[in-house]
Amino acid sequence: MKKLTIEDKVGLTKFKVDTGKPHIKIKPEICKNCAEKYCVTICPVENYKVDENGNVIFAFEGCFECGTCRIVCDKCGLEWDYPLGGYGVCFREG
Amino acid sequence: MAEKVDVVVVGGGPAGIACAYTLAKAGVETIVFERGEYPGAKNVMGGILFTNALAKIIPDFREKAPVERPVTKRKFLALSEKDALGVETGFSEFTRPPHNNNFTVLRARFDQWFASQAEDAGAMILSETVVDDFIYDDNKKIIGVKTRRDDGDILCNCVVLADGVNSLLAKKAGLRSDFKPKNFVLGVKMVLGLPREKICERFALESNNDGAAYEFFGSVTNNILGSGFIYTNLESISIGLGVAVDSACKLGLRPYELLDKFMEHPYVRPLVKDAEPIEYSAHLIPEGGYREMPHVFMDNVLVCGDAASFVNTSVYHEGSNLAMESGILAAKAVMQARGRGDYSAKSLMKYAEYLEESIVIKDLKKYERLPEFLHSSPHLFNNYLDLAIELAKDYFTVDELSKGERQKLMFKKAWSRVSLIQLMSDAYKSFRSFIWN
Incomplete structure (x- = not known):
C-alpha cells in the first residue's frame, strides 16, 4: 500500500469547520516557554507545529477532538472545548 | 421557564x-x-x-x-522489527451463534x-x-x-x-x-477498503459470516505499553494501534508514524496490500482501571x-x-x-x-493492579517479546549446528538478557496482576 502523508490521511476524514471559531485556543507565551511541548508530537493529526522561533502554531481545522493535547498539557497552555454541535470531525466509519 | x-x-x-x-x-x-x-x-x-x-x-x-462480521478467528502476535511470533485460536463453537458475543x-x-x-x-x-x-x-x-x-x-x-x-x-x-496522561491510551486507526473475497482469502475465512481479529504487541508500539490490531469488517479492514499517552509523549513518538511503520511491517504488509484508504481516525481510551475510576x-x-x-x-x-x-x-x-x-x-x-x-466492577477490580504494574515495568515489552521471537527463530533454524549446541546457545542468550531474579519477580507480578489478585 502506498504510504500516505499525514495530510493525505486527514484528507480522508470528513469535517464541518466552524470557520473562524476555534474550539481550542493556545496561549502563545506559555506554549513558547514550554520545554516539553508534548502536544506537538502526540497530536494524531499534527495540528501543533513549532516555527523557527520556537512559537507553537496551532490550526484547529482537521482536529479529531480526541482531547489528547488537553490531558498532556500541564502548563495550562490551552483552552479546550468541544466545537459547536454538528461541527468538527464527522466520522463516517468510526 | x-x-x-x-x-x-x-x-x-x-x-x-x-x-x-x-x-x-x-x-x-x-x-x-x-x-x-x-x-x-x-x-x-x-x-x-x-x-x-x-x-x-x-x-x-x-x-x-x-x-x-462475527469474530471467529483470533491471533495474538509479538512483533520485532522484522519478525513475528504468535498464537492463533480457531474455536469451532465461536463460528456459530452467538459467536462468543464478538462482532466487528x-x-x-x-x-x-x-x-x-x-x-x-x-x-x-x-x-x-x-x-x-x-x-x-x-x-x-x-x-x-x-x-x-x-x-x-x-x-x-x-x-x-x-x-x-x-x-x-x-x-x-x-x-x-484531573485527567492524567498515565490513565489514557491514544488509539489511531485507518479503515482500508478491500473486496469481501480478498478479505476471506487473506485472513483464511470460510465465508463472509466469519471474521478475524489480530492483536499485535512489541515493535508495533515501539515496545511501549499498548498494542496494535487488525479487524476484518465486511468489505474493509480496521488497522490501528493504541499507545500509552505518557510513554509516547516522553519518547516523542508520533502515533501516525507508528501506524505507518506497522503497516509496512513484513508480516502486515501483505494483509493490507492494494487496500484503498477510506478513513483515518483517533480516539482516547480510559485505561486507568478500577483505581482511577x-x-x-x-x-x-x-x-x-x-x-x-x-x-x-x-x-x-x-x-x-x-x-x-x-x-x-x-x-x-x-x-x-x-x-x-x-x-x-x-x-x-x-x-x-x-x-x-455486575461484571463491570468485578472485572475492573480483578485487574486493578494491572495498569500500575504495566506502567512500572516497561521492560516487559522491551525484553521479553524480542527475546521470545529470537529464541523461537533460533529453535526453528536449520543449518549445520546440532540441535544440542543450538539449544545451549539459546540458554546462554536468554540468561545474558534476563536474570533469574528479574524473571521470577516479573512472573510473580504478572501472576498477581493478570490471574490472581
Whole structure:
C-alpha cells in the first residue's frame, strides 16, 4: 500500500469547520516557554507545529477532538472545548 | 421557564443509548443530547463490539444491527522489527451463534442504528447539541443542563453522563479529579477498503459470516505499553494501534508514524496490500482501571461508560459491553429512584450496588493492579517479546549446528538478557496482576 502523508490521511476524514471559531485556543507565551511541548508530537493529526522561533502554531481545522493535547498539557497552555454541535470531525466509519 | 423532562442523557454512544433505550421502554421520558451530526459521528473504536449486554435488551440484534462480521478467528502476535511470533485460536463453537458475543463494527454505522432503536422505543435523540454545563438550584444541586443552543436550558430529575472519555461534565460536577496522561491510551486507526473475497482469502475465512481479529504487541508500539490490531469488517479492514499517552509523549513518538511503520511491517504488509484508504481516525481510551475510576453517582447525577472509565485494561479490551451494561444498570437505578420520587445520592447509590454485582466492577477490580504494574515495568515489552521471537527463530533454524549446541546457545542468550531474579519477580507480578489478585 502506498504510504500516505499525514495530510493525505486527514484528507480522508470528513469535517464541518466552524470557520473562524476555534474550539481550542493556545496561549502563545506559555506554549513558547514550554520545554516539553508534548502536544506537538502526540497530536494524531499534527495540528501543533513549532516555527523557527520556537512559537507553537496551532490550526484547529482537521482536529479529531480526541482531547489528547488537553490531558498532556500541564502548563495550562490551552483552552479546550468541544466545537459547536454538528461541527468538527464527522466520522463516517468510526 | 425552561422545559422539563424526567431524564437527560448526555452522549449518544453505547452507554447513553443503552440507558435511554431501557428507560424509554419502561415509559420514562428521556432525552439524549448528542454533540455529533448523528450518534456515532464522534465515536471510534478498534473495534470489536462485545454484544453480551446488547443481547439482553435487543436479543435479535444480529438480524437488525449493522454489525460487520462475527469474530471467529483470533491471533495474538509479538512483533520485532522484522519478525513475528504468535498464537492463533480457531474455536469451532465461536463460528456459530452467538459467536462468543464478538462482532466487528464500524461505530458511525452501529451507533446510528442503536440510537434509532432507542428512538423507536420512545426516547428523544437530539443530535448537534453540546451540553456545556449544569443548571443548579439554590442548594447547589444539579437540576438540569445548559446546552449550546438558543433557549437551550433543560430541567430534569436526573442527568446521566455518558459523554465519553473526555467527560468535561463529570469534572464540572466534581465527580472526578484531573485527567492524567498515565490513565489514557491514544488509539489511531485507518479503515482500508478491500473486496469481501480478498478479505476471506487473506485472513483464511470460510465465508463472509466469519471474521478475524489480530492483536499485535512489541515493535508495533515501539515496545511501549499498548498494542496494535487488525479487524476484518465486511468489505474493509480496521488497522490501528493504541499507545500509552505518557510513554509516547516522553519518547516523542508520533502515533501516525507508528501506524505507518506497522503497516509496512513484513508480516502486515501483505494483509493490507492494494487496500484503498477510506478513513483515518483517533480516539482516547480510559485505561486507568478500577483505581482511577471517578465517582459514578451524586445527587441527581449518574456516570456511565467511558466517562466512568469502565474499560477492562487487560488483553480483553472490553469496554463496549461494560458501557452498555452500565447504561442499563443506570436506567434500572433511575427507575427505582423515580418510583421513590427520590433522586438523591443516597437513592441513586443503588447504581453503584448494581455495578458491584455486575461484571463491570468485578472485572475492573480483578485487574486493578494491572495498569500500575504495566506502567512500572516497561521492560516487559522491551525484553521479553524480542527475546521470545529470537529464541523461537533460533529453535526453528536449520543449518549445520546440532540441535544440542543450538539449544545451549539459546540458554546462554536468554540468561545474558534476563536474570533469574528479574524473571521470577516479573512472573510473580504478572501472576498477581493478570490471574490472581
